[in-house]
Amino acid sequence: MNDIGQAAVLMTPAALLLMLAENHIRKRQGMTPYDGRQTLNNLGVFVGWRAFVAGLGLAPLWGYVWMLENLAPYRFDASLWWVWLVGFVAYDFAFWLRHWAGHRIGFLWAMHAVHHQSRELNISTATRLSWFSDTILLGIPLALAGVPLEVTGLWFVVGNLWQLAQHTEIVGRLGLLDRLIVTPSVHRVHHGCNPQYLDTNYGSMLVVWDQLFGTYALEEEPVRYGTLSGLVTYDATENNL
Numbered sequence: 001m002n003d004i005g006q007a008a009v010l011m012t013p014a015a016l017l018l019m020l021a022e023n024h025i026r027k028r029q030g031m032t033p034y035d036g037r038q039t040l041n042n043l044g045v046f047v048g049w050r051a052f053v054a055g056l057g058l059a060p061l062w063g064y065v066w067m068l069e070n071l072a073p074y075r076f077d078a079s080l081w082w083v084w085l086v087g088f089v090a091y092d093f094a095f096w097l098r099h100w101a102g103h104r105i106g107f108l109w110a111m112h113a114v115h116h117q118s119r120e121l122n123i124s125t126a127t128r129l130s131w132f133s134d135t136i137l138l139g140i141p142l143a144l145a146g147v148p149l150e151v152t153g154l155w156f157v158v159g160n161l162w163q164l165a166q167h168t169e170i171v172g173r174l175g176l177l178d179r180l181i182v183t184p185s186v187h188r189v190h191h192g193c194n195p196q197y198l199d200t201n202y203g204s205m206l207v208v209w210d211q212l213f214g215t216y217a218l219e220e221e222p223v224r225y226g227t228l229s230g231l232v233t234y235d236a237t238e239n240n241l
Contacts, residue, residue, distance in 0.1 A: 011157070012050065015164055019123045025170050026122075039124045045114060046127035060136065064152070067143035078148040087151035090142055095159060095204035098137045100215070103199055108137075119226045121191050126167035159204045163187075173219060182207055185219045192223040 023034045068075060076083045102112040111130040118125045142152050166187035173185045182203045190201035200217040203210055210216035 011160055011164070014161065015123060015127050018164055022123050022168055022170060029170065031169065034122060034124065035120055038118060038120055039122075042118060042124040042128040045131075046129065048131045049127075049129040052131045060139065061149065061153075063136075064139050064143045064149055067140065068146065068149065072144055072146040075146040076148060076151075078150050083148070084151055084154070087142075087147045088155050090145060090147055091138075091152060091155040091159065092204050092206050093209055094138050094141050096202050096209040097141075099202040099204075100213075101137070103202070113227060116191060116227050118191075121167055121169060121188060121223070121225050123164060123167055125191070126164045162205055167191075178207075178218060179211075180207065181205060188223045189217050189219050191225050193226050193228055194221065194224050196220075197223065 019034075019039075027033050076086065078084070102108045111132050114130050115125075115128050118128055138156075139152065162182070166182060166184050168184050169188070171184040174183045177183050178185050182201070182205055186201050186203070186207060189197045192198075197217055200215050201207070201210055202215060207216055
């Protein structure tokens with residue numbers, strides 16, 4: 001359990017290193033570098049989120065274990081190789097479902113909207129997370145389905161690192177890969193407020209769920225980032241809804 005927590009903590013320096021690397025590459029490619037005010041705003045939101053998560057400590061992990069041991073009708077054995085594959089598919093679908101709900105249900109959107117308010121897309125945007133996260137909605141179905149904590153924990157860390165890398169413009173379209181996995185191009189569309197891009201591409205690592213449920217869209221025109229209401233302040237402590 002502590003290994004999962006330590007791995008999650010490492011995502012913070014990983015995000016900072018990726019930001020520095022991306023901004024350097026943007027400059028070398030002749031692209032607009034990070035906007036200082038927007039980046040500070042994103043990081044301000046991130047600091048608040050990290051403080052909230054630190055306050056929770058290991059409570060979410062203990063809660064997962066309790067549900068697994070007391071509420072799950074069946075528990076999978078993590079020593080079996082195929083359980084890790086099943087866990088990957090279960091995690092990816094649970095992420096898609098939670099993300100879809102986060103855009104369709106009002107009080108969940110109130111928590112998630114902050115992630116979409118940035119008017120630019122880069123690695124710093126990935127750190128723009130609600131202080132009152134709905135991540136618990138991702139863990140509950142997996143615990144009730146009997147997925148071992150170590151399996152969910154691995155895919156949670158891998159998924160979050162993958163999602164960090166999706167928030168970038170330095171990687172263009174990738175052809176067939178854009179129809180198989182969540183690439184930067186696929187996720188750029190998700191952050192778009194263009195009419196044809198609204199409510200699309202909810203996946204974490206696979207696009208199969210979006211294709212199955214009719215929420216998949218390809219990047220076909222330049223993406224306008226942000227929400228329909230726009231970002232009205234750069235003060236991370238103010239409500240931007």
